[in-house]
Amino acid sequence: MPPNPSLALPRNPHIAIVGSGALGLYYGAKLAHSGVLVSFLARRDLVHLQQKGLQIRCTEGDFHLPHLKVYAEPQQIGPVELVIVAIKTTANDSLAKLLPPLIGPETSVCTLQNGLGNEELLGSIVGRNRILCGVCHVCVSRPSPGVASNMSGGNIRFSDLTEGDTPRAQSIAQLFEQAGIRCSVAPSVGSARWYKLVWNVPFNGLSIAEGGIDTAQILANPKLHAATLTLMNEVMAASTALGFPQDPEHPNQEIARTRQMGAYQPSSLLDYLAKKPVELETIWGEALRQGTAAGVPMPQLTELYQKLKQLVRV
Numbered sequence: 001m002p003p004n005p006s007l008a009l010p011r012n013p014h015i016a017i018v019g020s021g022a023l024g025l026y027y028g029a030k031l032a033h034s035g036v037l038v039s040f041l042a043r044r045d046l047v048h049l050q051q052k053g054l055q056i057r058c059t060e061g062d063f064h065l066p067h068l069k070v071y072a073e074p075q076q077i078g079p080v081e082l083v084i085v086a087i088k089t090t091a092n093d094s095l096a097k098l099l100p101p102l103i104g105p106e107t108s109v110c111t112l113q114n115g116l117g118n119e120e121l122l123g124s125i126v127g128r129n130r131i132l133c134g135v136c137h138v139c140v141s142r143p144s145p146g147v148a149s150n151m152s153g154g155n156i157r158f159s160d161l162t163e164g165d166t167p168r169a170q171s172i173a174q175l176f177e178q179a180g181i182r183c184s185v186a187p188s189v190g191s192a193r194w195y196k197l198v199w200n201v202p203f204n205g206l207s208i209a210e211g212g213i214d215t216a217q218i219l220a221n222p223k224l225h226a227a228t229l230t231l232m233n234e235v236m237a238a239s240t241a242l243g244f245p246q247d248p249e250h251p252n253q254e255i256a257r258t259r260q261m262g263a264y265q266p267s268s269l270l271d272y273l274a275k276k277p278v279e280l281e282t283i284w285g286e287a288l289r290q291g292t293a294a295g296v297p298m299p300q301l302t303e304l305y306q307k308l309k310q311l312v313r314v
Contacts, residue, residue, distance in 0.1 A: 009171040027136075040068060049068055080107060137196065155184065157195070165187050194238070198254055201304075204269065207269040208312065238296045
């Protein structure tokens, strides 16, 4: 029988982390440290994690996990109760191969990825009834192999693809809360996704388009500060037109929060500087397509998207 969104997750599920970059390592480690059984599917840090474990640096206290369950192939893990998808969306083509070996009759799948359309893609692979999203508002980095760092706290907003605020969504939030991660449940996937795009679209985009600058440099430049607000308001208008109205103060709140980050380099900028693929379509392209299809003019986002298309690898 497929998983039912009206039923909570098992109290101590076996979790598979697909994508052991900064985000997957950090959240997987927090869950494992709280006593949950976690298996990591890893590539880049595979040998290091197997031999030396995982080091976490965070505001709640650093810790080291010397012994992890780390695997190179999903078949080595087998079916689990919960799959956490934390790969970059530029690698989404790999999910059709990676997910099936992890899926049992009652497996749920939660994506922590950025942007729009990921839940629908996952649903097409494993079935919509299995899918949750977790929208992460956090600054996590991987400064060296086997190390994940988060010195700014953060939170996750969960939601169920089929019904939004469900017992299953509540239970995954509780699971993460017990691991020391602040969580809430959004009324819908769309509301959670568009809420984060208000930050992701301007700061990730302008940091690349303006020559590789950090968030402090963006906000210190009057022209770029104004462009940030314009982009935020375009995303807010699209969100409202699509049925996800937001607090009018949200842009100002995000700018105030960003000032506290200091000279922060957004994740898309780090990918760009490292000459890695950037999540162009899921963050900017899909937001532009959905917003304009809903009748919202988005000239600033159109200009930014076209500029990014000329600059980034996809």
